[in-house]
Amino acid sequence: MLPRMLRFLSFATLICALLSAPLAAAPAPARAGMPDPDLRIDLHCAAAFAIAATEQARGSAAAMRLPPLAVRGKRFFAEAGTRAVGQGGMTQEAVRDLLVADVSAMQRRAAADPDRALVAEVTPCLARLDARVPPLKTPDLSQCAAILTLAWEEERTRAPDGAAARDLQTLAQVLAARAHDAFIAGGMSGDGADAAIETSREAMRKEAATRPGGVDNYDIAHCYELAAPDAKSHY
Template identity: 40%
Template sequence: MPMNLIALLMLALSQPATAQATPLTETQSRDLTCVAVLAIIASEQERGVASALDYPLLIERGATYAGLVGERIMSETGRSREEVRQEIVAAVAAQQAKGGNGAAADEVFETEMAQCLPLLDIAIPPRPKPDLNQCAGMLQLAYEEVHSREGLSKTAQDLKTLAAVLDSRARDKMRAEGLSGQESDILLTQERETMLADARQQEALGQGSDLDYDHCFTLAAPEDKGRKYEH
């Protein structure tokens, strides 16, 4: 059982258990099941399990969703945080037992995710996904920032490699669309300048980017590793 991730998703323990909790409604049970399924998939994503990486990255949004569901169930049923935590742990165990291992597990979780992903998107809409040109600019700027701070560290080298991959793919795409090398240079330079200006504005406001930065790593992955749930 991925207890390390469950710990991130669980609500902090602070209230004593109540005497007898009312039965969960169908909607509440469904939402707890989704918390469990998202937790399992997010844990597998952390471990690099290929089938789990077919889905959007879930660690951050999954944890937020778990908190929202837990707070709502406490409010609606009078359950304590500890009781809700135990319900989620039980739901995770039930899903793992239901799924088993191998292809059968993938099929079970695919069915569950088809129901849970839309609920997650409604509760916590995903950030807009940057396009290839934006990602090329974002990763280049990230490399330059890390390099200025750390020199050619491993992180800087990795970012430099990913930025080069995205830059090459962006140029290939623009070439296929009939743009010249010079036109591609201009567009990529403009994109980097726009991304840098936006980043400075967000920083001045004490905010981060509203784009899905993780999507850039998906675009930089080997091209034969498609994503079933790109949206």
């Protein structure tokens, strides 16, 4: 079992989290350099977000009380790293070393109480996150049906008979049916509800193809909540 301080985040997990958001290409700087104070804080926050996102993926109760960071934290990290290279004069290796040093320091501070330390590291960074990466939009039922339909179509091209494709198809169908019922409850005809769902699907398809971030600008976890089985039903 890992020592308690390393439950906060193992180095292997950290590196995987950081490398999953590689720095965008930028001109090679003439010197390794050091970031200015504001950028230095952003890089520290990027490391804190990587830790928190990993802990959220593990289901940590303390981490789950923070805003979802898997998408926005990753984007913040990528943008901060790119600015450090392109504007701050740092090499990618220097950025990585600085982040690893930050995590080492955070692990030491987390030895006594990892959960409290996690919240203490991330909370001061949330205003920067909101300024750099706007909060995710909350999709409605028809938008969720569209998002899960697109996910199903993508997964189907990779593994048409796989369990993931079947699960996504089921979720998309459940959401579409609930959106249909909601439109009818709001006074639409059946044909009108069908048309509204199709309009949402095509709008989401266009957004996924043309807007930076695509469907990742939405709180997709909310869609899974909307698709959860009713208390008296199952699927």
